[in-house]
Amino acid sequence: MKFTKMHGLGNSYIYIDLFEEELEEKSLGELAVYVSDKNRGIGADGLILIEPSRTEDARMRIFNADGSEAMTCGNGLRCTAKYVFEKKYVENERFTIETKGGTVKATVHPDHSKSIVDMVTIDMGEPRLAKKSIPMVSGDPDREAVREMLEAGGTSFEITALSMGNPHAVLFVENTAEAPVHTLGPLLEKHEVFPERANIEFVHVISETEMNFRVWERGTGETQACGTGACAAVAAAILNGKMQKNKEITVHLPGGDLFITWQKDGHISMNGAAETICEGTLKNRPR
Numbered sequence: 001m002k003f004t005k006m007h008g009l010g011n012s013y014i015y016i017d018l019f020e021e022e023l024e025e026k027s028l029g030e031l032a033v034y035v036s037d038k039n040r041g042i043g044a045d046g047l048i049l050i051e052p053s054r055t056e057d058a059r060m061r062i063f064n065a066d067g068s069e070a071m072t073c074g075n076g077l078r079c080t081a082k083y084v085f086e087k088k089y090v091e092n093e094r095f096t097i098e099t100k101g102g103t104v105k106a107t108v109h110p111d112h113s114k115s116i117v118d119m120v121t122i123d124m125g126e127p128r129l130a131k132k133s134i135p136m137v138s139g140d141p142d143r144e145a146v147r148e149m150l151e152a153g154g155t156s157f158e159i160t161a162l163s164m165g166n167p168h169a170v171l172f173v174e175n176t177a178e179a180p181v182h183t184l185g186p187l188l189e190k191h192e193v194f195p196e197r198a199n200i201e202f203v204h205v206i207s208e209t210e211m212n213f214r215v216w217e218r219g220t221g222e223t224q225a226c227g228t229g230a231c232a233a234v235a236a237a238i239l240n241g242k243m244q245k246n247k248e249i250t251v252h253l254p255g256g257d258l259f260i261t262w263q264k265d266g267h268i269s270m271n272g273a274a275e276t277i278c279e280g281t282l283k284n285r286p287r
């Protein structure tokens, strides 16, 4: 079975093109664990399927390294957009991609001399703020989760939680390099208030247009970048009065920079790189 390994700012996935390949639904989680394993498989943060859609130009599904299926993936969407444009599955530079977390609009910026795509903009749609849509089970389900106190490991933490189609909880810290990503991250990921678990972001707001960012991803652990997480972090900073809408925010992730704007139409726009690492053939399947 053919695969392509691509990354968005070091957040890499193994992509399988279901316009050309066939996979059994029941083995997808197991396949995600297998291909993500750097010793016995290929090595990545998870598995992404690129497939035809009945209503949109393409469909993307994402599975974390632990085999759990997520609703959407920002870095994965940029790489999927790059792939479907370069494979000429779409004619225009603007097209739509369906995900379980909602349909997004992609705009690729090809380098015409090489007709390849290095940069992609995704309209990620509106953040979902009500607790019931995250989902988060604490207090009034119709209220937003801004500056909520959560108890973990005997200490209380202030978080702002929201959904970008997948669940996120954002903490503001003074120094991301010293943030408890690997200790507090897993505790909050699996906190009882998040029935579907959550991605946990640690953010230092440097100025009105710049932030440092690290993430503990649901089902994968710390990654080099998280597109949906960067969108959630910018929305949380704006909800907390630390930044403003309609301004392009530079998010410094360990793997590189993303450019995020919470636009006046309510949609969050994410612009960033998408790169192909290699193509290959998977010789055998998980045993």
Ligand SMILES: N[C@H](CCC[C@H](N)C(=O)O)C(=O)O
Pocket: 011, 064, 069, 070, 071, 072, 073, 074, 075, 076, 166, 167, 199, 217, 218, 219, 220, 223, 225, 226, 227, 228, 229
């Ligand atoms: N890396 C992805 C997020 C994966 C989210 C996944 N860990 C989940 O369970 O929601 C991104 O660029 O948005």
